[in-house]
Amino acid sequence: MTTQSSGLPQGIELTPLDERFRTDPYPVLARLRTQAPVHEDIGLKRFVYTRHDDVYEILRDREFWSDPRKANPGTFTREFLGSRIDEEPSMLLMDEPGHRRLRSLVSSSFTPAAVEHWRPRIREVIARVLDGITGDGFDLITEFAGPVPTVVIAEMLGVDPARHSDFKTWSDQSVTVGFNPFATPEELVGAESARAALGEIFKAEIETRRGSLGDDLISDMLRAEEDGDQLTESEMIRQCDLLLLAGNVTTTDLIGNGVKALLDHPDQLAKLRANPTLIGNAVEEMLRFDSPVVNSGRIASRDIEIGGCPVRRGESLSTSLASANRDPAAYPNPDRFDIERADTHHQSFGGGRHLCLGAHLARAEAQEAILALIARFPNLRHGGSFRYHAIPSFRGMASFLVQV
Secondary structure: OOOOOOOOOOHHHHOOOOHHHHHOOHHHHHHHHHHOOEEEEOOOOEEEEOOHHHHHHHHOOOOOEOOHHHOOOOOHHHHHHOOOOOOOOOHHHOOOOHHHHHHHHHHHHHOHHHHHHHHHHHHHHHHHHHHOOOOOEEEHHHHHHOHHHHHHHHHHHOOOHHHHHHHHHHHHHHHHHHOOOOOOHHHHHHHHHHHHHHHHHHHHHHHHHHHOOOOOHHHHHHHOOEOOEOOOHHHHHHHHHHHHHHHHHHHHHHHHHHHHHHHHOHHHHHHHHHOHHHHHHHHHHHHHHOOOEOEEEEEOOOOEEEOOEEEOOOOEEEEEHHHHOOOOOOOOOOOOOOOOOOOOOOOOOOOHHHOOOOHHHHHHHHHHHHHHHHHHOOOOEEEEEEEEOOOOOEOOEEEEEEEO
16 A cells, blocks of 8 residues: 555655664664555655565566666656766666676676685785774774775775775765765765776776786676677776775675674674674674665556556656565564574565675675674674764664774
């Protein structure tokens, strides 16, 4: 059933720009799931879906669109995600056949086997970051969960270690507005400058690799060929940008949310300390319990009925991954955090042809980071302060003080 009234939240109230939603979105989403599982958000001109099965089906409907240019004028996807309406979108928002072409040219670098090849390097990065932490307390986000994925991506791309500090600064500035339709003018200016600087780095790195291929992602992209087709330089730069925007913030949030869940549930932390082989299942439960990506979406490619409610061609379909992951129709005791949960399937990496390309990498980074952290600090505990960031579509903390 859809609704436009009944006092249900609308617009900004359904984003982390609203303090209540930012602090804890789950009661809000549970109310929608119960009272209006197909909710017409007239504030942002979109339909919001909160039931697990609706979310699952929408994300896997191969006929639905992702390209914002195909959405109806005035709708959420067209107005907020299609700001550069004359430009080809990134692979994240691209439709076929362009999406299939790009994905086929870069996917080999992100298979489980390829990620396992990088796991020793991931461990080295984590050890270096941990070695830099001193004192009896620190900010988990700024000193650990943030640096780890940024440096991992920098090393995987083959960026000169001397540029890692600049790389992180520019990466953070880009992420601030990458998926934020409500960015301030100052943030937009800063992000444009950061992207230009990153673009110059990537262009120089690509040119260097043309003369000497190495064991890195840029070299992989230069080697990639499918039926005689290869990536252009601009496509490689956009792919590097996407790795930063879609990979860094989500993995930072996964590590941060996962550690907080463990500290909030000491019995589960004790289980993991006693049996580190549970880390694989634990990370899947972290993804389900407090997903770093709270919503995804598609565009209706035809007039259709979803969840008993009609939508017109070109309408924005916003799928709440966070709500789907806590749907009691799909999970027993969905609000319970249980690292030994038998069924930890989740929607946190999306689904269908846009299933997150970096899912295996994110898992590996989170597994290694969390195990190394709790091994290095056997008395890790809350430090008394944490603050969630206000980046739409994402859930994570800007700061989280811990004690050791």
